[in-house]
Amino acid sequence: YQIGEPKNGLTSSSVTSTPMSHSSLHAFWYHPRVFNPKEFPFIDQPFLEYDFYRNSCPQAEYIIRSTVHQLYKTRSDVAPALLRLVFHDCFVQGCDASILLDASNGVESEKDAPPNETLKGFDLIDVIKSKLEEECPATVSCADILVLAARDGVALAGGPFYPLRTGRRDSILSFRQIAASELPSPHDELAQTLTTFATRGFDERETVTLLGAHSIGMIHCKFFRNRLFSYKGTNGPDPTLEPEFLNLMRSRCNRTGSSEPPSSTTSSEEEPGMDMDYEGTGQGFGTIYYKSLVQRRGILHADQQLMTGDGTRWWVHAYAADSALFRRDFAMAMMKLSSLQVLTAPFGQVRLNCSKIV
Numbered sequence: 001y002q003i004g005e006p007k008n009g010l011t012s013s014s015v016t017s018t019p020m021s022h023s024s025l026h027a028f029w030y031h032p033r034v035f036n037p038k039e040f041p042f043i044d045q046p047f048l049e050y051d052f053y054r055n056s057c058p059q060a061e062y063i064i065r066s067t068v069h070q071l072y073k074t075r076s077d078v079a080p081a082l083l084r085l086v087f088h089d090c091f092v093q094g095c096d097a098s099i100l101l102d103a104s105n106g107v108e109s110e111k112d113a114p115p116n117e118t119l120k121g122f123d124l125i126d127v128i129k130s131k132l133e134e135e136c137p138a139t140v141s142c143a144d145i146l147v148l149a150a151r152d153g154v155a156l157a158g159g160p161f162y163p164l165r166t167g168r169r170d171s172i173l174s175f176r177q178i179a180a181s182e183l184p185s186p187h188d189e190l191a192q193t194l195t196t197f198a199t200r201g202f203d204e205r206e207t208v209t210l211l212g213a214h215s216i217g218m219i220h221c222k223f224f225r226n227r228l229f230s231y232k233g234t235n236g237p238d239p240t241l242e243p244e245f246l247n248l249m250r251s252r253c254n255r256t257g258s259s260e261p262p263s264s265t266t267s268s269e270e271e272p273g274m275d276m277d278y279e280g281t282g283q284g285f286g287t288i289y290y291k292s293l294v295q296r297r298g299i300l301h302a303d304q305q306l307m308t309g310d311g312t313r314w315w316v317h318a319y320a321a322d323s324a325l326f327r328r329d330f331a332m333a334m335m336k337l338s339s340l341q342v343l344t345a346p347f348g349q350v351r352l353n354c355s356k357i358v
């Protein structure tokens with residue numbers, strides 16, 4: 001890491017501005033991590049501890065980081081898959097790894113709730129968990145693995161590094177119905193999005209910040225097809241879409257969703273969609289997402305809606321202009337997201353396999 005963003009008063013976040021090339025990745029591992037919890041007094045993680053596994057499994061965070069690193073070298077979707085998993089886990093009854101549980105004995109799985117249908121990365125968590133089980137059996141929770149792995153993925157993808165406390169425990173319940181009704185929809189209006197985030201303690205600024213996660217990964221056509229062909233019951237596109245961008249999106253997604261045109265960014269079995277980094281700049285995290293909203297080139301309706309409120313628009317402009325500000329805010333917001341309603345001992349359990357309760 002390069003350490004230090006003195007301009008914003010923080011000194012321990014990564015300020016790498018581009019995704020790391022694989023050849024430079026090794027530097028990421030050997031640079032000492034500097035973390036002073038006093039620098040983050042306003043992040044509320046009261047029940048968690050810094051380096052919770054320091055005695056029980058001192059190498060836990062290293063194992064997670066090195067495994068994410070190895071996976072990142074061979075798969076392009078590691079960072080977005082893990083980041084979205086954290087969001088969908090933490091927003092539904094807190095960061096308790098409930099999103100990882102399979103259905104069993106007649107109990108429905110959160111994974112099967114409609115908003116979770118396209119989630120990826122469960123296999124990544126399984127790989128990390130099995131390495132940890134070899135080294136420190138029944139010690140490191142799936143909830144901690146998930147947030148730490150996502151944090152490491154974000155840093156590898158060129159996003160900011162943020163310190164996380166640990167000691168989360170895993171739920172023994174899965175919340176399919178709550179996931180179905182409470183996760184935000186890509187078709188939501190701004191007021192609804194803001195309410196969904198406010199319910200979990202995020203203000204307008206933090207909501208705009210967190211949506212910056214849509215700087216990486218891809219979005220399937222089905223989530224925005226209506227904006228291209230049948231916006232709000234009309235037979236035409238969303239009139240707010242910038243025309244050239246509309247054409248680009250239409251070149252990736254057809255009207256019906258069947259026999260889609262091939263996309264350079266998706267495998268043949270997958271329905272095509274739009275890469276969030278559709279300009280192919282490889283800039284990863286930063287200002288591109290916000291600049292595209294200013295240019296009316298948001299992919300999801302819910303993304304573009306951020307330009308319709310005075311407060312949210314102000315923050316979109318601020319982040320479009322100042323990537324250091326965004327990176328600092330994103331680090332803070334991810335610390336908060338990763339600590340929502342955590343379960344700590346004596347509640348919950350440490351699963352042995354992340355998809356099953358013990």
Ligand code: HEM
Nearest residue numbers: 080083084087118184185186210213217218219220223302
């Ligand atoms: C209003 C709030 C949000 C809505 C409606 C929303 C919706 C969506 C949808 C529909 C997709 C496309 C999934 C697919 O095509 O398979 C997506 C992708 C993604 N979302 Fe969100 N999202 C929201 C907020 C967030 C937040 C807060 C985060 C993380 C902090 C996040 C992280 C991601 C990531 C990383 C992807 C790419 C996943 C991948 O490529 O596998 N999203 N989101």
